[in-house]
Amino acid sequence: MKLLLAVVQDKDANRLVEALADENFQSTKLSSTGGFLKEGNTTLIVGVNDDRVDPALEIIKKNCSQRDQMVAPISPMGGNADSYIPKPVKIEVGGATVFVLPVDSFFQF
Template sequence: MKLIIAIVQDDDAGDLIDVLTEENFRVTKLATTGGFLKAGNTTLMIGVDEKDVDRVLGTIEEECKTRDQVITSPSPIDGATGVYVPYPIDVEIGGATIFVVDVDKFIKI
């Protein structure tokens, strides 16, 4: 048995969970926050048999596409203390960060 831990963008989480549950996979959703953009994301924990790992990874790849987004980041004005002017930055969001780990013991009560 394997545990797939997938960290996905909040915008992708709902559709991904729907598709996974339609394929009869059990999914546990955890609300988390990313460190870089300080934006909400979702961590999914999916317990699967080893033979199903590639199928789940393929589903995640299909549902969680990367895309560009413009965010504003404050920058200090030279010579002025405490004055910030926002400027746009292009960042890539979406996709997924995935960990696949072995499960020593699975208990369902």
């Protein structure tokens, strides 16, 4: 058995938990901040049988990969609103850092 420790963005966390549950992967969310990703991340613990590590990683990759997102910039204050045409800005969102840890034994009570 392996323990996956996945640090993902808050905005991707719930979708990931549901996608994992759809394939019968149970996960626990730890509230976390900073570091590997920008503020507002979540650390997921997922217990996975050895032969299901790759499918679990695929689900994380699919739901949390770093990607570009176009966002409307904030209008400059005091500018001439009529002549100002805001240009969407591309930012990077998502991203996942995953540690696969060996597990000696596992118990459910």
